Amino acid sequence: MITEQQQQLGQLLEYIAQELDIPVDLDTELTAEYSRLGEWLRADNAKRFDTDSDLYTQGSRRLGTLVRPVDDQDDYDIDVVYLRHLAKAGITQDELKKQAGDQLRRYTRELREAEGRQVSLLEKQRCWRVQFGDRYHMDVLPALPDEQAYANNDLHHEHGIIITDKDLLRWQPSNPKGYALWFESRMQVVLTESRHAMAKAASVDVEDVPEHAVRTPLHRIVQLLKRHRDLRYDGNPNDKPISVIITTLAARAYQNETDVYEAMDSVTRQMKGLVETRNGRWWIPNPVAPKENFADKWVDNPQRADRFFEWIEQVRDDVDRAMRATGIHKSASILGESFGSSAASGAARRFGDSMMEARDSNKLKVSAHSATLGATGANTVVPHTFFGDVHKTPKT
Amino acid sequence: MYTRLPRLNLAVQMGHLRKHYPAAECSIKRSCLRWTGTVLPTPLSDSYKLELLYKLDSVPKVRVVSPVLEKVNGERPPHMYSEDRLCLYLPRAMEWTKEMVLATTIVPWASEWCMYYEIWLATGEWRGGGVHPGGDKKDTEDAA
Numbered sequence: 001m002i003t004e005q006q007q008q009l010g011q012l013l014e015y016i017a018q019e020l021d022i023p024v025d026l027d028t029e030l031t032a033e034y035s036r037l038g039e040w041l042r043a044d045n046a047k048r049f050d051t052d053s054d055l056y057t058q059g060s061r062r063l064g065t066l067v068r069p070v071d072d073q074d075d076y077d078i079d080v081v082y083l084r085h086l087a088k089a090g091i092t093q094d095e096l097k098k099q100a101g102d103q104l105r106r107y108t109r110e111l112r113e114a115e116g117r118q119v120s121l122l123e124k125q126r127c128w129r130v131q132f133g134d135r136y137h138m139d140v141l142p143a144l145p146d147e148q149a150y151a152n153n154d155l156h157h158e159h160g161i162i163i164t165d166k167d168l169l170r171w172q173p174s175n176p177k178g179y180a181l182w183f184e185s186r187m188q189v190v191l192t193e194s195r196h197a198m199a200k201a202a203s204v205d206v207e208d209v210p211e212h213a214v215r216t217p218l219h220r221i222v223q224l225l226k227r228h229r230d231l232r233y234d235g236n237p238n239d240k241p242i243s244v245i246i247t248t249l250a251a252r253a254y255q256n257e258t259d260v261y262e263a264m265d266s267v268t269r270q271m272k273g274l275v276e277t278r279n280g281r282w283w284i285p286n287p288v289a290p291k292e293n294f295a296d297k298w299v300d301n302p303q304r305a306d307r308f309f310e311w312i313e314q315v316r317d318d319v320d321r322a323m324r325a326t327g328i329h330k331s332a333s334i335l336g337e338s339f340g341s342s343a344a345s346g347a348a349r350r351f352g353d354s355m356m357e358a359r360d361s362n363k364l365k366v367s368a369h370s371a372t373l374g375a376t377g378a379n380t381v382v383p384h385t386f387f388g389d390v391h392k393t394p395k396t
Numbered sequence: 397m398y399t400r401l402p403r404l405n406l407a408v409q410m411g412h413l414r415k416h417y418p419a420a421e422c423s424i425k426r427s428c429l430r431w432t433g434t435v436l437p438t439p440l441s442d443s444y445k446l447e448l449l450y451k452l453d454s455v456p457k458v459r460v461v462s463p464v465l466e467k468v469n470g471e472r473p474p475h476m477y478s479e480d481r482l483c484l485y486l487p488r489a490m491e492w493t494k495e496m497v498l499a500t501t502i503v504p505w506a507s508e509w510c511m512y513y514e515i516w517l518a519t520g521e522w523r524g525g526g527v528h529p530g531g532d533k534k535d536t537e538d539a540a
Contacts, residue, residue: 004439012440327442329517345519352515352523359508366500368416371435371507378416379500381508385486386475386526 002262004374009323010261011354012331015347016339017220017260020067020227022076030061030136034080037107037130037138041082044103052085058141058176063183064212065222065247070230070340076136079127081176083143083161091144093164093171097128100142104128125166146173155288156181178288183247189256190216217263218254222247224264227339228315239304241311245284245294249274252287261319268316272309359383401495406452412499427451432461435503437511444510448502456498458482458506466517473513474522482509486527 002010022030038055045053059079060066069076082100084091091099104121108130111117122129127141141163149160156178162171184191194214199206225246233240253270257263276283281299286292298304318338322331328348336344355373358364365377373381406429413422413431420433431448445461459480465473475483484505485491492501512524 008438008440323440325440327517328438328440328511328514330442331440332518348515348518349521349523352512352519355508355511356523356525366504366507369419371417371433371437371503372439373437373504373508373511374439379504381504382491382496382501384484384491384501384505385489386509386512386522386524387483387486387528 002259005323006261006265007259009319009331010259010264012322012328012335012344012347012351013224013260013264013319014217014220015350016335016343017215017223018350019343019346020223020339022066022068026076026135030076030078033132033136034078034138037080037140040107041103044106045084054081054083054085055140056081056083056177058180060226060243060247062176062180063222063247064215064219065226065243067223067226067230068343070227075131075134078136078138079176080138080140081143081161082140083145086144088144088147088162088171096142096144097123097164100140101128104130104140126163126172143174144171146175149173149175152291154178154290157288173289175286175288179286182287183251184211186251186254187216187218187256190218190258193258217257217260218251220260221254221264221267222250224339225250225268225315227343228318229311231340232314232318232338233307233311239301239307241304241308242294242297244286245308248284248287248294261323264319265316268312268319271312275305275308403452403494404497406450409450409498412497413503416499417503429498431498431503433503435507435510437507437514441511441514444507446503446506448498448506450498452494455487456492456502458484458502460510465513468517468520473516474528475509475524475526482506483526484509 034055034057041055042053045051056062057078058081061078066076084096086096101121101123108119108121111119118133120131122131124139127139129137129139131137143161143163146157146160146162149157154160154175156175159177159181160173160175163174165172191211191214194216195206195209195211198209198214202209226243229240229246249271250267252274253267254263255266257266274284275295276285281293282295282302282305284294286294295305315338318334322334322338325331325334328351332344332348335347355364358375359381360383362380362383363375364373364381365375366373366379366381367377368379406424406427409429410422410424410431413420413433417431417433420431422429422431424430429448429450431450432445433448434443434445436443442463444463446458447461448456448458450456459482465480467473477483484502508524512522515521515523
């Protein structure tokens with residue numbers, strides 16, 4: 001059981017996470033952008049190489065844990081896999097990377113010349129970065145199906161891919177789709193319940209509610225932890241824990257809690273214990289490729305592990321202080337230091353608006369003794385209109 | 397057929413207040429009901445000590461006794477009359493009349509006011525809705 005304070009703080013944390021979501025218009029724009037690129041590449045591959053291809057998102061965009069950049073001037077970083085349906089024997093790493101680069105160069109030139117758009121292309125270690133204006137860029141990762149994936153029988157091996165790296169001779173295995181399926185499986189109970197609830201509220205069939213439309217407390221705490229890391233991680237920025245470490249440990253610790261506070265409390269309590277040591281090395285296995293260690297960088301930088309454990313404690317302490325503060329404004333101020341002041345004041349605004357909505361639909365209750373407002377209570381709050389403010393000059 | 401409800405006298409109002417808020421103080425002296433109680437608007441909120449004064453020939457007057465109300469950028473909280481009284485309802489719309497029970501209207505509304513006050517401190521915006529009197533003097537006189 002959680003207390004009423006914890007529940008209300010969970011509500012505020014949920015609202016903060018909603019504030020951290022990508023704005024709806026940009027979300028729609030992005031989806032259209034990579035669908036269009038995917039179609040173009042597919043058509044180009046059919047015409048030039050007589051082969052097939054897919055373009056799909058990976059990372060936080062696929063997982064539903066994308067977080068608005070701390071600085072509004074910064075752009076969104078979207079990761080996409082560009083999968084060519086080719087045999088490894090028929091193409092080298094260099095050729096695959098170069099062909100993708102040639103195609104993207106032609107595509108971006110088309111957008112510039114035919115539509116006057118600001119689009120540029122940059123080669124990175126493993127991918128091509130397509131910069132669309134100043135609001136977002138797409139890291140396009142050329143890949144082939146992993147023909148060897150069946151051999152190791154890892155979870156979701158059917159989605160395994162191999163990717164190129166400028167500095168490595170061998171193809172690198174990866175499985176972003178498999179990882180996303182594993183992530184979903186960790187919250188299956190809540191995901192199913194939420195979809196049913198959304199379907200009921202909208203009077204549609206469950207099948208008509210796309211899974212990606214649902215945000216569970218697991219999504220929310222991963223978003224919150226990532227934002228807290230970006231804001232509160234002091235010291236060497238290279239020591240920051242990578243998102244996949246946070247996401248993996250949080251997903252493993254998550255027990256399908258339905259309340260964001262409860263989930264945050266339980267997850268942050270367990271995360272440290274889920275970091276293993278193997279032969280004296282820190283080890284966080286990739287759930288869909290257990291031989292891969294997400295904490296491999298910690299081996300040479302042991303301070304990263306220490307800082308990570310300290311940071312988790314700081315998250316716990318910040319959340320606890322926000323809960324013990326007396327006053328929504330004081331909680332909001334502590335949450336603002338932890339997750340960003342505009343997200344925290346946005347959350348307070350959403351909280352107020354939800355109370356207003358409840359009152360207007362005769363669902364706001366008030367308790368006896370302390371006149372505490374909420375979803376339960378002895379009486380319903382009678383509608384009324386706040387009035388007055390005779391001290392201000394009336395607007396003309 | 398619509399029957400007008402009787403105007404509630406002070407003793408009846410006090411009875412309701414005592415029943416709903418047993419820990420609060422309530423008394424009637426010289427035809428004036430005085431209620432002092434502490435409300436907790438939401439579980440995360442601060443506690444607010446309120447004073448409610450009511451005479452049958454006037455309107456209920458509520459103020460926050462403690463804590464001392466803060467300002468934001470030098471501005472007092474919205475929806476207050478002079479003498480720090482809270483503006484809880486629209487007088488001309490008859491949202492509150494002398495037939496209504498203070499314990500289930502004015503006190504919850506004051507608790508709500510305190511919640512929106514905290515949200516105002518957090519955001520700089522009054523999110524509780526309401527209207528400002530503008531040029532219509534009559535409203536303020538009615539309510540005074």
